[in-house]
Each structure stands twice: as C-alpha cells, then as structure tokens.
Amino acid sequence: MTQQNFFQLLNLSVDPPEEDAKIIKAAIKKKQTAWSRFRNHPTKGIQAKRFLDLIPEIRKVMLDPVLRKEEARKAKRQQHVKDELKASEIDRHLAIYFTKGRVTDDEIKKLQTLHSVEVETILRRVIQKEKELASIPSSVPGTAKNSGTLEEKLVAIDKSLGIQMRKGYITNEEISSLAETYSISQDEIINRTTYPVRENNNPTDIEPKTIDKTIEKVINRNLKLLEKSSLYEFLDLPVNSGLESLKNRAEKLRAKAIAAGQKNAIVTASAELAGHCSTIFKSEKTRTAYDVSKALADLDALNTDIAAAEMEGVIRAEYFEALHKTATELGMGADEACSYIEAYCLDKNWVLKSKQKRRRQVRLYATAAASVFIVIAGTILMFQMLKHNRLKNEYQSVLAHVKNQTQLEKKRDLLSAYLDTHDQGKFTDKAEKKFERIQIKIKKRNAIDKRDYEKALKQATGFHEEKAYEKAGVIYKKYLKNHPQGHHVDAFKQKIAVIPGLIDDRDFQNLTLISPQDFEKRITAYNTYLTNHPEGKYRDQTEKMISDMSRDYYRYIARKIKINEKEKNWEECIRLCDSYLTFYKESDRAVDIEGERYFFQKQLDNSQLLEGLMQMASRVGRNNVKARQVYLDYLSANPDSPIKYEVKREIAKLDKRRSKYR
Amino acid sequence: MSEQATKIFGIDLGTAYSSIAHVDEHGKAQVIPNSDNQRVTPSVVFFDEGEIVVGDVAKENSKLYPNEVVSFVKRAMGEADFAFEYNGESFRAEEISSYIIKKVVQDAEQALNEKITDIVITCPAYFGINEREATQKTGEIAGYNVRQIINEPTAAAIAYGATQSDDPRIVLVYDLGGGTFDITMIEILPDSIEVICTGGDHNLGGKDWDDRIVAHLAQEFQNITGTDMDILEDADTCQDLQIAAEKAKKILGQRTKTPVVITHGGERVKVELTREKFEELTESLVERTIAFTHEMLEKAKEKGYSIFDEIILVGGATRMPQISSRISKDFSVTPKIFDPDEAVAKGAAIYGSKLSLNDELIKRIAKKTNIEIKEDSGVVEQAKVIELTPKKIVDEAVQEVAQVTGYSLPAVEESMRAIKDVTSKSFGVVVKNVGKQEEVYNLIQKNSHVPIDVTKQFFTGAELQETVLIRIMENDVYDQVVPLNHATEIGTAVLTLPPGLPKESPVQIFFKMNVEGRLQITAMESTESRTVEAAIKTRSVVQGEQLEEAKERCQSLVVY
Structure with missing residues (x-):
C-alpha cells in the first residue's frame, strides 16, 4: 500500500523541509486533535482512524532527522507526480480548446475553477501546449486497434465491454464489432463476459438499475483506502468470474482480515467491503446493477470533458469532434458516442453544434435532388423498373415470411430456399448477407446456449451432491427461461420432473436420522x-x-411434566400438554392430559396473580407497612381467593423482616 | 444488604447508552433510573466551560456545540492516539468514559440514598487486553473499586438464566449494541453458565446503521438541490443528521416510512425514508453479523456443539425488524428479543451480587473450618473451596448469609452457580521455525475456557546465547501457529541467561489467564531457574502520571 507522505499529511513545508521539532510536534498534535474529532464521523471516520493509526509511525519518522530527510525527498517526488497528473488532466481539456486553434480568457478562467489551481498554472500549460502543437506534424496516423499484444487487446476489449455495460446488457452487434475491430473470435469475447446478451439495442428500454448512490460511495471510500478500483480488484478475480467464486473469495478475505487481529482502519475497510461483496454478488441482478454503476462511473472523465467544453451553454462543433474521439477511444461505437454526448447536453440544456449535424442536412438536400432526377428518368426506365419491382416484391415477401418466423433455423431455411431459386442479383446479394448474419446469430446463440448449459449443469450437479434439489430446480428453470428453444431443453425438463421424488426421498431419509x-x-x-x-x-x-411412538411420547411428556410441575413451571407444563394433544387428541390418554392442562392453567393464573401483587408491593419501595397494606387490601376485597394462603405467607415474611430491623 | 456485605453494582458501559443496575432485597435485578427518570443514559459527554454534562442534555447540546461534545467514545477505548482536546487540555477515551460512569453512579446514589463503592463493568466479549485494561482504568479514574470486568453476552446470559427454568439449554446470544457486535454460544445448566464459543467485531454496531442513513440523507440533499457540496463537512449539520438518523432508525422499527428534514445553508429539504430503502442501505452490515455467526457455529461444532435451543437478541439495535427476519431465515429459528436495553446491566448486577454473597459465604466457611483463604482469591478458587467443604457446613453458611443480608435462601444458593467464560483472543509468543522464519506460537487459543494455565517449553536458537527476547502477541486466529503479520504485540520481556549455555537449551514459558481475561506471563530457563515476568505493554491505556492526573481531575469534577 502506498504510504501517505507525512509532510503532506501534516501540511508542513517541503521545500525547504520543516526542521523545527517544536513546529513538527505542534503539527502532529493539531492533526491528532482533528482526526480524533472525526474518529466517529459518518463518512470520514474510517479515514480519520487510518490517520490516527499512522501517528506512531509519523512520530518515528518526523522526529528523526535522517528519516525525516528521506520523507521530505519522497514528498517532493510525490508532489511532482501529483503535479504531472494534474497537468495531464489540464492538458486533456486544453486539447479540446485548441481544436479551434487558440484558448480564450474565459476558457482559462473555467479551467482554473474546474481544477482548483492558480491561473498561472493554466497559463504555463497553455504555453507548453502551444509549443507541442507547433512541433507536432498536422496529422498523426492512428494505430490500428488490432495491433498490439493479445493481452493489450484483451484489456481494451474488457474496457469496452465495461463501458457497454452501462445499458445493462451488450448486443450481438457490439460483440461482432469488437471481434472485427480486434481480430478476436466472438466466442472468446462472449467468454470474457457474464453480461446479458441481446439481439439489439432498444431505445425504449427503461434505464438499467444501478446500486444506490450512497452504497456506491461507501464502497468507493473503502476501495480508495485499500487502493483498489473495483470490488473485482479487491477480490483479485476477473470481471467474468462466477457468483459462487466471488462470494467464496469475499468470505475468505473477510476471515483473513479479521484474523489479522489488529483493530485498524484497513481491517475495518476490508471487512466492510467483504460484506458488500456478499450482498452485491448474491444474484445476477444485483451484480448487474453494480456493473452498470461501475460503467457509468468510468464515464466520469468523459463527462468532465464535456463540462469543460461547454461555454455559456454552447459546445462548439470542433469540441464535439474532440469529445467524440475521446468517447470512441473509451470503447463506444461512433453512433453511440454521438448519441451519448447529445443526450448529456440535452440533459444539461446545452446546445451542441455538430459538424455531423451539418453533414446530415447536406445529405438531405442531395437526396431531394436525386429524387427529382429519378422522377424525370423514371418514365424511361419504367420497364426495367417493372422487372425490378417484381424481384423486389418476391424478395420482400421472403423477408416478411422470415420476419414472421421466431426460430432462426426456419429463417435460415427460408432464405436458403430463396437463394436456390433466384439468379444472382441485387436482392440475392442482400438475401445472402442476411443469410450469413443469421448463420452467425445461430452460431452465437448456440455458443451462449452451450455456455449457459454447461454452467447450469455444473451448478446443478453440485446442488444434487449436496441434496439441495430445490436449488437445482431453480437452475434448470432459469436455463429453460433463457433458452426456451435451447438444445438441452428436454434434458433439463426430465431432470425437473424427477426433483419432487428426490425431495420426497431426502426428506423421509432425514426423518430416520x-x-x-x-x-x-x-x-x-x-x-x-x-x-x-x-x-x-x-x-x-x-x-x-x-x-x-404414541406410548413413548406420552411417557416422555409425563416425565417432563413431572419435572416442571415440581419447579412450578406452569407455562412449560401447559406447552407440553398442548404438544401431546396436537398429535394424539383421540388417544386414550388424551383425557388425562386435558385434565392436567386445566389444572396447570389454573396454577398459572394463580401464580401470575400473586406475582402481580408482589410487584405492586415492591413498587412502594422499602416501606414494609405500605407493602403489607397492599396484601391486606387484596385479602379484604377477595376473602375467598385461591391464593389467600400465599398472600398470608407474604404478609408473614414482611412481619418477620420488620421485627428483625426493630 | 448488611453493613458487612459490600453491595456491588453492575454497569453496562455502552457505546451509545449506559445503565446501572443492582439486585434488590427481593433478589431481583433492577435497573436504577437516572436523574431524568430514564433507565438508560446516553453515553454522550458535553464539556461546558469547566463543567461536565453527561446524558440527554449533552446529546441535545451536541447540535449547538458539536465541537464540545464527544459521542461513541467506547470505540476509541484502548487507542493510544485518540485525544479529545478542550480548552488546551487533552482527554483520553478512558477519562471521558469515566465521566459517564460517574454520572450513572451519582444518579443511582441519589435514587437509592446509599453510597456506591464497588462496581462490575461489562465490555464486549471481543475486546482484547488493551481494551479491557482501558475499561478497568475507566472505573478507577471515576473513583470506584472495579471488582471485575465481565463480557456483555455472558452478563446477558446470566440475566436470561435467572428468568428461566433450570432446564439445561444451549443459547446463542446475538448482542448488537451501539458500537459492537458479539455472538456467543452459552450453555445454561442448573448449576453453571458456561460459554462455549464467541466471535464478533468491535467495530460493528447500531452506529454503522445510523451512518448509512446520514450518508443517504446527504446524497439526497445533493440530488434534490442539484449541488455537489458535501453538507457533512459542516459540523452542525453533521451532528443534526446523526441525531435525526438515530431517530429515523428507531421509527422504522415500528413504521414502514418516516420523513426527515435536512436544513443546511438556508435550504430546507424533506426526505422520506422508507424501511425498504433503509434495509437496502444496511444489508451488507447484517451480512457481516450473519457471517460471524456462521463462523462461530463452525467453531462450536469442532468443540462438539452442533445444535442450539434458542437465539436471544440483546442490545438496542436488535429491535430492527431486518435482524429478526434474517436470523429466522438463516437459522430456521425465531429469535427472542430479551430485554435489549437492560439485560446486560442486570446480568452484571447479578454477577456483582454473586461476588458479594460469595465473599460472605467464604468468610463464614473459613471461620467454621479454620481454613486460611486469601483475601484476593478469585471466584474459581472460591468455587473450589465451596465444592470441597462438607455440605452441612455450606448449608449453615448459606443460612447465615441469607439471614444477615436479607436475601432469600434461593437467591444465596443461586449465587453459587458457576460462571465459566472463554477468551475471545489467542495469545502466544514469537518463535523461529525450522526454516528460521518468525511466527507466533499460540499457547492460549481463542475460545479456551478461563482461567487457564499453560506451560510450553521452547529452546534457545544459538550457542552461548545471553538473553531471550520474549514477545507476547495477541491475535484472532484459532490455529496453534500463526503468521507474524496476523498478530499484535502486547508485551515484551528479556530473560537473561546464565553464561555458557549450549544451543537448544530449554526455556519454559508460563501463560496464566484469569477469569477477566488478564494475562500473566513468566519465563524460566532450566539451568539456574532464572525467571522473568513479562509486562503487558498497555501503551494504549492511560497509566502512570497521566492516570493520576485523570483521577484527580475526575474527583474534583461534578458531573451533571
């Protein structure tokens, strides 16, 4: 874990480094007081605890000249790194502004506020950027995405998949696009994710569920303390790990953290995160919500860039191009990047001036002109068109039939039949492409089917071994729900059919144990x-x-009743009677038990009555006379009470006590 | 109680609330209300210009003077570097807690019109040596004789056992207080209460539930007002929200929703908090308690205890419906909420009364049998004496004690019921294994019954070794051998060896732990029988001059 620099933590001067021991001690004391105040703060408590844990180390380092010198050197290095990070963030925003060739004063002011730095810092970066731009050639050829090592490609693919997850699913088209871009098979890409896969994007979809923002912040706070970026990193497991592996690893980490035996902030943060893993990874639904939240958070940098690009409610066209490039580099498709930026601006009521918009207008005019030309030329081409229309109608008829089919194989067969009976031409080319796409979909579907089937079978087998047949049934049903036309539907239906019998066997077996x-x-x-x-x-x-077992049970009940009766535990006696009568109400001995129950109920009523009296008497404090009067008043009002002897006994006790203290 | 028998009061020193109880003349444990006629006192301390105010008034003032008020100080017990600064003076957690003890005791003295000198204080089962020592010091700073520190779940089981029949049963005590969580398996027998296994986390309690609500409210404020500002940076707003959060949590125990108003920087925002949302925000906290419970049950199985009869819920935080429902779901048993606010204090009072009556019994037995019994003999030695004494003499002594003290015979007999607890931590020493790697060898393993004496022989590692450095370590691991980074050093000693010893000369180490979980370590080399005693380095706990200053400050203060 990267150690916090103590000079920075204590807000002491680094250049030149503070040497006065008195000042250093005062600074430690000041921070100790501040951190102690925050020790139980609802959101800052854990960090305050972390800093308090560091105090012995802080004293050791900062009050030793040699160690302090080294710490000051580290502080300078860390400050340098921090400055470079800040500079690169500022540069990223300057790059947007420089697309128009210069930076305005308002933009400099904006960056100053956004990054909380002095205006001179921004100006220095502007000058630096101008120098860089003057020396860089006008166009820099981009590197093809499909170059780079396999590991680099997989990292980029994972990043893209993560970004796509903000919808709550990925589409077959996106998988194909990734496969094409990185020259990797679609199966490989499917294997890298557990995200739900859909046919198409559906613009009418409800926004996917995310985890509660408060929980997200709590998780991130603890992750930050442990220098991790996600729960997957905390668990040291890949993003496509199964739920069971994630939960098991979380439990192991929790036990390991607690076993550390130290009551410090790191242990607390680890235990908290393990707790969150148990709830987040308890089902695919909650896991998906977390993945969506994470994906949205990954877009924070892009959102900051969009905010930086906005000036007086408007985003210039050049800025839009730069933002578009950033979005595609993050893994979005071209159209998707456009839609995302447009939606963001719409939400904030910002006007987006886009070259793509202008291009669309130009295309509209061009299309209109072409239509006019076609109308004029239409008469000449009418005969060709009649033939063309006939072919087209046939093609469209096939398409309509294909659309009506729910099964991909049937769609494929229809297209295959069409291709067999028509000569090569424009529509057969289209049909062929459609045929290939369907083939790909079938292949993909089968791959997903196979993956889900194997996963389900493995899980269900485990449950069968544990005799958790109900859970196995849930697994089978889930597969059937997701793959109603799947290859293994019959196999699983058979397995579901035998489950009630297995449960029956198991439950009866348990009785004998x-x-x-x-x-x-x-x-x-x-x-x-x-x-x-x-x-x-x-x-x-x-x-x-x-x-x-009627006789044995009666004997058992009788024995227990005897013990409890001796102890005057009337409630337990009643419960035992009820327990026997529930199962053996018609037996010979039921009458006896009913009789006893009646007796015990009476005893209970009497004892509760006496208890109530005794409580009343004790409430009057240590005054025996008043307590005595409570009992006497009761006897006077209830001369024939069933508990009169017990009440008289209590009076006698009080009298005895009184005489002792006289 | 007679003049000879000293009455011992039980104090539940809680993270959020504290209370004091005694056993009355009828032999029943009763909580004594404070000066506001409340049975629990908020563990909140307000430094008000030279005066110390504890309780509801302090809690109310926390809204106006957040920087002069300390809450949840129990979480900082045993932390060397926690220091609350007021008017240029620095206060440790032990001293601040002593004001709470002083307040509850003062109020009890006023209510009963009698002087209190001896107390038993409870602490979470999961407290280590440092925290227990700190709790002991808290009572001493307040000016009282701390007869014993006992575990909260054990105290709750004692209180529970006193209200039930003598049927043997195995009970799980699920104790979720304001700041700590303990899960303990206890066997209640007619003549003893025996702890089997314990687990827990002393950084997990009702306060964490409150904190989630506070974080949620701050987030809702941002969502509704459209600001990015963190309103919790403001001490007044933060304090306000903490009080509102606690109130909302309690209401949601009865109702399914409640409104909360947030006021900050001239803005007033109303948020409706539902029980569903609250349970969603805090689900991971419940998960942690369930994980501890499963872990503890696994360990209990290893000790031969695979079933239990009931689960009792203790601690105010167990009133949350999600706790009962989750326990019912996971363990197929409906838990019983048992006197959540008072069980611990009452159990401590019963235990205190037991100590007092036992003292009287032992005195009379010693007189009748002419056996010399040490004045500072512990409950275990006393129990042994009673066991070995002829029944007739014991019965006579019991009668005498009952007559003199005014307690009933059954109450005096009940005091002879043995209480057997376990240690919640493992304790060992640092050794080098065959690969010359340092590791910890546990002499006392977690969940061993106390008191316990263990002796283990080790060997020197070098020729002509002159000294042996003994590092005593505390950890949370059940295993005999533990990696060094899994343990915390709590004490050291240096044993000087005779000259000329060969390699692998034997050195014996003795670990002795008493019923309170306090540890004594002795080391002895076999050649000349030189010994050394290790001091437990309670650096984290106030001691020496600081302790005396704190005592003096407390004595001279009136706590309101």
Missing part, C-alpha cells in the same frame, strides 16, 4: 413431512411412525 430420544424433534419433523408431502411416497410409513 433424528435421534430416537429426541421425541419433540421427531414428532415435529414427522408432521412437517406430512404437511410438505401430502401425496408423498412415505406418507403411510410416517403416519405409522407417529402412531407407534
């Missing part, structure tokens, strides 16, 4: 089996087991 001496557990378990399996195979057997 209960200790014979544990009567209450046995009777409850038998009853539960009958309730859960009204048509169960072992119903008769279970009923016989209940009937067979």
Whole structure:
C-alpha cells in the first residue's frame, strides 16, 4: 500500500523541509486533535482512524532527522507526480480548446475553477501546449486497434465491454464489432463476459438499475483506502468470474482480515467491503446493477470533458469532434458516442453544434435532388423498373415470411430456399448477407446456449451432491427461461420432473436420522413431512411412525411434566400438554392430559396473580407497612381467593423482616 | 444488604447508552433510573466551560456545540492516539468514559440514598487486553473499586438464566449494541453458565446503521438541490443528521416510512425514508453479523456443539425488524428479543451480587473450618473451596448469609452457580521455525475456557546465547501457529541467561489467564531457574502520571 507522505499529511513545508521539532510536534498534535474529532464521523471516520493509526509511525519518522530527510525527498517526488497528473488532466481539456486553434480568457478562467489551481498554472500549460502543437506534424496516423499484444487487446476489449455495460446488457452487434475491430473470435469475447446478451439495442428500454448512490460511495471510500478500483480488484478475480467464486473469495478475505487481529482502519475497510461483496454478488441482478454503476462511473472523465467544453451553454462543433474521439477511444461505437454526448447536453440544456449535424442536412438536400432526377428518368426506365419491382416484391415477401418466423433455423431455411431459386442479383446479394448474419446469430446463440448449459449443469450437479434439489430446480428453470428453444431443453425438463421424488426421498431419509430420544424433534419433523408431502411416497410409513411412538411420547411428556410441575413451571407444563394433544387428541390418554392442562392453567393464573401483587408491593419501595397494606387490601376485597394462603405467607415474611430491623 | 456485605453494582458501559443496575432485597435485578427518570443514559459527554454534562442534555447540546461534545467514545477505548482536546487540555477515551460512569453512579446514589463503592463493568466479549485494561482504568479514574470486568453476552446470559427454568439449554446470544457486535454460544445448566464459543467485531454496531442513513440523507440533499457540496463537512449539520438518523432508525422499527428534514445553508429539504430503502442501505452490515455467526457455529461444532435451543437478541439495535427476519431465515429459528436495553446491566448486577454473597459465604466457611483463604482469591478458587467443604457446613453458611443480608435462601444458593467464560483472543509468543522464519506460537487459543494455565517449553536458537527476547502477541486466529503479520504485540520481556549455555537449551514459558481475561506471563530457563515476568505493554491505556492526573481531575469534577 502506498504510504501517505507525512509532510503532506501534516501540511508542513517541503521545500525547504520543516526542521523545527517544536513546529513538527505542534503539527502532529493539531492533526491528532482533528482526526480524533472525526474518529466517529459518518463518512470520514474510517479515514480519520487510518490517520490516527499512522501517528506512531509519523512520530518515528518526523522526529528523526535522517528519516525525516528521506520523507521530505519522497514528498517532493510525490508532489511532482501529483503535479504531472494534474497537468495531464489540464492538458486533456486544453486539447479540446485548441481544436479551434487558440484558448480564450474565459476558457482559462473555467479551467482554473474546474481544477482548483492558480491561473498561472493554466497559463504555463497553455504555453507548453502551444509549443507541442507547433512541433507536432498536422496529422498523426492512428494505430490500428488490432495491433498490439493479445493481452493489450484483451484489456481494451474488457474496457469496452465495461463501458457497454452501462445499458445493462451488450448486443450481438457490439460483440461482432469488437471481434472485427480486434481480430478476436466472438466466442472468446462472449467468454470474457457474464453480461446479458441481446439481439439489439432498444431505445425504449427503461434505464438499467444501478446500486444506490450512497452504497456506491461507501464502497468507493473503502476501495480508495485499500487502493483498489473495483470490488473485482479487491477480490483479485476477473470481471467474468462466477457468483459462487466471488462470494467464496469475499468470505475468505473477510476471515483473513479479521484474523489479522489488529483493530485498524484497513481491517475495518476490508471487512466492510467483504460484506458488500456478499450482498452485491448474491444474484445476477444485483451484480448487474453494480456493473452498470461501475460503467457509468468510468464515464466520469468523459463527462468532465464535456463540462469543460461547454461555454455559456454552447459546445462548439470542433469540441464535439474532440469529445467524440475521446468517447470512441473509451470503447463506444461512433453512433453511440454521438448519441451519448447529445443526450448529456440535452440533459444539461446545452446546445451542441455538430459538424455531423451539418453533414446530415447536406445529405438531405442531395437526396431531394436525386429524387427529382429519378422522377424525370423514371418514365424511361419504367420497364426495367417493372422487372425490378417484381424481384423486389418476391424478395420482400421472403423477408416478411422470415420476419414472421421466431426460430432462426426456419429463417435460415427460408432464405436458403430463396437463394436456390433466384439468379444472382441485387436482392440475392442482400438475401445472402442476411443469410450469413443469421448463420452467425445461430452460431452465437448456440455458443451462449452451450455456455449457459454447461454452467447450469455444473451448478446443478453440485446442488444434487449436496441434496439441495430445490436449488437445482431453480437452475434448470432459469436455463429453460433463457433458452426456451435451447438444445438441452428436454434434458433439463426430465431432470425437473424427477426433483419432487428426490425431495420426497431426502426428506423421509432425514426423518430416520433424528435421534430416537429426541421425541419433540421427531414428532415435529414427522408432521412437517406430512404437511410438505401430502401425496408423498412415505406418507403411510410416517403416519405409522407417529402412531407407534404414541406410548413413548406420552411417557416422555409425563416425565417432563413431572419435572416442571415440581419447579412450578406452569407455562412449560401447559406447552407440553398442548404438544401431546396436537398429535394424539383421540388417544386414550388424551383425557388425562386435558385434565392436567386445566389444572396447570389454573396454577398459572394463580401464580401470575400473586406475582402481580408482589410487584405492586415492591413498587412502594422499602416501606414494609405500605407493602403489607397492599396484601391486606387484596385479602379484604377477595376473602375467598385461591391464593389467600400465599398472600398470608407474604404478609408473614414482611412481619418477620420488620421485627428483625426493630 | 448488611453493613458487612459490600453491595456491588453492575454497569453496562455502552457505546451509545449506559445503565446501572443492582439486585434488590427481593433478589431481583433492577435497573436504577437516572436523574431524568430514564433507565438508560446516553453515553454522550458535553464539556461546558469547566463543567461536565453527561446524558440527554449533552446529546441535545451536541447540535449547538458539536465541537464540545464527544459521542461513541467506547470505540476509541484502548487507542493510544485518540485525544479529545478542550480548552488546551487533552482527554483520553478512558477519562471521558469515566465521566459517564460517574454520572450513572451519582444518579443511582441519589435514587437509592446509599453510597456506591464497588462496581462490575461489562465490555464486549471481543475486546482484547488493551481494551479491557482501558475499561478497568475507566472505573478507577471515576473513583470506584472495579471488582471485575465481565463480557456483555455472558452478563446477558446470566440475566436470561435467572428468568428461566433450570432446564439445561444451549443459547446463542446475538448482542448488537451501539458500537459492537458479539455472538456467543452459552450453555445454561442448573448449576453453571458456561460459554462455549464467541466471535464478533468491535467495530460493528447500531452506529454503522445510523451512518448509512446520514450518508443517504446527504446524497439526497445533493440530488434534490442539484449541488455537489458535501453538507457533512459542516459540523452542525453533521451532528443534526446523526441525531435525526438515530431517530429515523428507531421509527422504522415500528413504521414502514418516516420523513426527515435536512436544513443546511438556508435550504430546507424533506426526505422520506422508507424501511425498504433503509434495509437496502444496511444489508451488507447484517451480512457481516450473519457471517460471524456462521463462523462461530463452525467453531462450536469442532468443540462438539452442533445444535442450539434458542437465539436471544440483546442490545438496542436488535429491535430492527431486518435482524429478526434474517436470523429466522438463516437459522430456521425465531429469535427472542430479551430485554435489549437492560439485560446486560442486570446480568452484571447479578454477577456483582454473586461476588458479594460469595465473599460472605467464604468468610463464614473459613471461620467454621479454620481454613486460611486469601483475601484476593478469585471466584474459581472460591468455587473450589465451596465444592470441597462438607455440605452441612455450606448449608449453615448459606443460612447465615441469607439471614444477615436479607436475601432469600434461593437467591444465596443461586449465587453459587458457576460462571465459566472463554477468551475471545489467542495469545502466544514469537518463535523461529525450522526454516528460521518468525511466527507466533499460540499457547492460549481463542475460545479456551478461563482461567487457564499453560506451560510450553521452547529452546534457545544459538550457542552461548545471553538473553531471550520474549514477545507476547495477541491475535484472532484459532490455529496453534500463526503468521507474524496476523498478530499484535502486547508485551515484551528479556530473560537473561546464565553464561555458557549450549544451543537448544530449554526455556519454559508460563501463560496464566484469569477469569477477566488478564494475562500473566513468566519465563524460566532450566539451568539456574532464572525467571522473568513479562509486562503487558498497555501503551494504549492511560497509566502512570497521566492516570493520576485523570483521577484527580475526575474527583474534583461534578458531573451533571
């Protein structure tokens, strides 16, 4: 973990480095007080605790001349790195402004506010940027995305997939596009993600669910403390890991953090993050919400750039091109980048001047002119058009049939039949492309089907081994829901069909494992089996087991009643009676038990009455006379009370106590 | 109580609320209300120009004077570098906590019209040596004789055991307080209460639930007003929201939604907080408690305890519906909320009464049998004496004690019930293994019953070795051998060896832990039987001159 620099933490001068021990001690004390105040702050508490944990180390380093000197050197290096980072952020925004060839005063002021720096810092970067631009050739050939090592490509693909996840899914088209861009197979790309895959983007889709912003901030605060950028990095697992692996790793990290035995901020942050992993990775739904949140957060830098590009509610066309480039570099497609920037500006009520918009207008005019020409030439070409129309109608008829089909194979077959019966031409070319696309979709679908089937089978097998048949059933049903036409539907339907029988066997087996001496557990378990399996195979057997244990159970109840009766535990006696009567109401002994129950209820009522009196008496404090009067008043009002002897006994006790203290 | 028998009061020194209890003349544990007639006192301290105010008034003042008020100070117990500064003076967590103790004791003295000298204080089972030592010092600074520090779940089990029948049962105590979480398995038998296993986190409590609400409210303020400003930077607003959050959490225990008003910088925003949203925000916190519970149950299984009869919920934070429902779901048993605010204090009071009655019993037994019993003999030695004494003599002594103290016979007999606790941490020493790597060898393993004595022989590593550095380590691991970076050093000693010793000369190390979890270490070399005792380096705890200054300050203060 990168250590915080102590000079910076204590706000001490680095250049020249503070040497006065008195000033250093005062600074430590001041920070100690401030951090102690924040120790229990709702959001800053964990960082304050982290800093407090560092105090012994701070004292050791800052009060030793040699160590302090080295710390000052580190401070300068870290400050330099920090300055460079800041400079590169400023440069990124300047690059946008320089697309028009210069930077205005208003833009410099804007950057000053945005980056919280002095105006001179911005001006220095402007001068630097002007020098760079003067020396760089006018166009720099870009590097093809499909160059670079395989690892670099995979990193870029993962980044793109992450960005796409902000919709909550990725589309087949996006997978194809990535595969083409990076010359990697689509299967490989599908394997790198667990995101839901859809046919197309649907503009009418509701915005995907994200995790609550508060939770997101809590997670990020803890991640920052541990210098991690995501929960996946915290768990040291790839983004496409299965839920079980993620949860198991989270549990291991939690146990490891607690085992560290130190009560410090790092341990607390790790334990908190492990807790979050348990909730985030408990289902695909919650995991997707986290992935969407992460994807949106990854776009923060782009959003900052858009904000920087805005001046008085307008974004210039040149700036739009620069922003568009940034967005595509992040992994968005060209149209997608346009839509994203336009939507962002619309949300903020900013006007976006775009060259692409102008190009669209020009295309419109050109199309109109072409139409006029076609109308004039139409008469001449009418015969050709009739033939053309016939072919077109046939093609469109095929398309309509293809569209009506739900199964891809049927769509493919229709197109295949069309191609077999028509000569090469414009429409057969289209049909052929459509045919190829469908072939690709079928292949992709099969790949996803295979992946999901294997995953489901593995999970369900595990559950079968654990005899968690219900969970296995859920897995099978989920597959059937996602792949109603899948290749393995029948296999899974068969597996689902046998599950009730397996559950029945398991539950009955469990009954036989209960200790014979544990009567209450046995009777409850038998009853539960009958309730859960009204048509169960072992119903008769279970009923016989209940009937067979009638005598033993009676003996057990009688024994327990005896013990509790001795202890005057009337509530427990009543419960035991009820427990017997629930199952053996018609038995010979039920009458006896009912009688006993009546007796115990009476005893309970009396004891509660007496208890109430005693409480009243104790409430009057240590004054025995008043307490005594409580009892006397009761006897006077209830001369024939069933508890009169007990009340008289209490009075006698009070009298005895009084006489002792006289 | 008679003049001879000293009455011992039980204090639950909580992160958010504290209370004091005693056993009355009927043998029942009762919480004593404070001067505001409330049975719990907020653990909040307000420094008001030379005066110290504790409780509800301090909590109210925290809104106006956030920088003069300290809350949740229990979380900083045992932290050497926590220091609250007021008027140029620095206050440690122990001293601030002593004001809370002083307040509850003063109010109790007023209510009962009797002087209080001896107390038992509770602490989370998961507190380590430093934190327990700090709790002990807290009572001493306040000017009282701290008879013992006992674990909160054990105290709750004692209180629970006192209200139930004598049927043997195994109980899980799920204690979620304001700042700490403990999960403990306890066996309640007719003649003893025995802790089997414990786990928990002393950085997880109701306060964390409040903090999530505060963070959510701050976020909602930003969403509604469209500002990026962090309103929690303002101390007044932050304090306001913390109080509002606690109130909202309590309301959501009864209702499904509640409005909260946020006022900051002239803006007034109303947020409706639903129970659903609250449970969503805090789900990960519940997960952590469940994970600890599963872990503890696994360890209990290893000790041969695979089932339990019931789960009792203790601590105000267990009133949240999500706790009961999650426990029911995970463990297929409906938990019982048992006196969440008072169980711990009452249990401590019962234990205090037990100590006091035991003292009386032992005195009388010693007189009748002419056995010499040390004045500072602990509960275990006392229990042994009672066990070995003929029943007739014990019965006579019990009768005498009942007569003199005014307690009933059953109450005196009940005081002889043994309480067996476990250590929540492992303790060991740093050794070098065959690969010359440093690691920790645990002599006392977590969840061992206390008191416990362990002796282990080690060997010197070099020829003519002159000294042995013994580093005593505390950790949270069950294993016998633990990596060094998983443990914290709590003490050291240097044993000087006789000259000319060969390599691999034996050195014996003795670990002795008492019922309170306090550790004594001795090391001895076998040639000349030279010994050394290791001092537990409670650097984190106030001591020496600082301790005396704190005591003097506290004595001269009136706490309101």
